[in-house]
Amino acid sequence: MKFFRLATLALCALVVAQHGTGQTVAPAPAASSGEVKNINDWLMRMHEASRNRSYVGTFVVSSGGVMSSAKIWHVCDGVQQMERVETLTGAPRSIFRHNDQVVTFMPEQKVVRTEKRESLGLFPQLLKAADSRIAEFYKARQEGSERVAGVEADIIALVPKDAMRFGYRVWAEQKNGLVVKLQTLDIDGKVLEQAAFSELQFDAPIKIEKLTQMMAKTDGYRVETPGLVKTTAGAEGWVLKTPVSGFKPMSCYKRPNPVQGKSDPMQWIFSDGLASVSLFVEPFDSVRHKESRLSMGATHSLSRRLDGYWLTAMGEVPLETLRLFADGLERKK
Secondary structure: OHHHHHHHHHHHOOOOOOOOOOOOOOOOOOOOOEEEOOHHHHHHHHHHHHHHOOEEEEEEEEEOOEEEEEEEEEEEEOOEEEEEEEEOOOOOOEEEEEOOEEEEEEOOOOEEEEEEOOOOOOOOOOOOOOOOOHHHHEEEEEEEEEEEOOEEEEEEEEEEOOOOOOEEEEEEEOOOOOEEEEEEEOOOOOEEEEEEEEEEEEOOOOOHHHHHHHHHOOOOOEEEOOOOEEOOOOOOOEEEOOOOOOOEEEEEEEOOOOOOOOOOOEEEEEEOOOOEEEEEEEEOOOOOOOOEEEEEOOEEEEEEEEOOEEEEEEEOOOHHHHHHHHHHEEEOO
């Protein structure tokens, strides 16, 4: 389900590391038309606002003609970060995050999935790399201000400098910089995907202790802990022979394969600081695997066979960018 994927990304996608960069971000100037001189100052201000403010809100995601919504509770206490996300449409889901611990409740299946993930993000989020060279591939432009979910927000457009990536339009609360609305745009400026708060309450009386108790109530559920193992593509025998402009490898994981004698499936993650691409590689199965290209909102994917393996490239990028990744991946000789 598209919304559940977005909500999970909102909690788990690669962003600025939990402890930040150690930099103090100056208040952003009032929005007006014109180019933003320092993109990273704007983005870091937005990110810090998402880390340092407690709030309760309802957000709505529109993607591929489908609209979904969820309620989010976010609280911070020093270095402690706690979130709860409840889906309001589709299959019931409750997602809790306490620092690097993520617990997902699926009441219809009576299953709880628990795992640790590094460099977790907050909803809504943009930055996926602390040392990114975003200004080399995007330019920022202020586009005035607008009222969203009851707050005044500055509008900033992040315009790609090439056709390798999509653009973004961001609404950031004027006082502290919290992102209250986010659009992903294609190369012609058409909105592919949108996420926005429909209502928002700042400084809500949320207690970490209460959310922690809810997160721990797993009685009556089957608890699953996915066997995610951190690795490197090189160690798994893979190399990207031709780098894709602007995209840097961020992390690589594998999961134990339930089929004995088969190599473990691998996920290799890349980012240009805003957009991300994942390469999923697993043993080829002639029954399950058929070449395909899919798109929904800003997310595209393509799948193809690589000798005895099956590659799926997926990301919030144009299809041609995924083709470059797929054409560049090969087994090490």
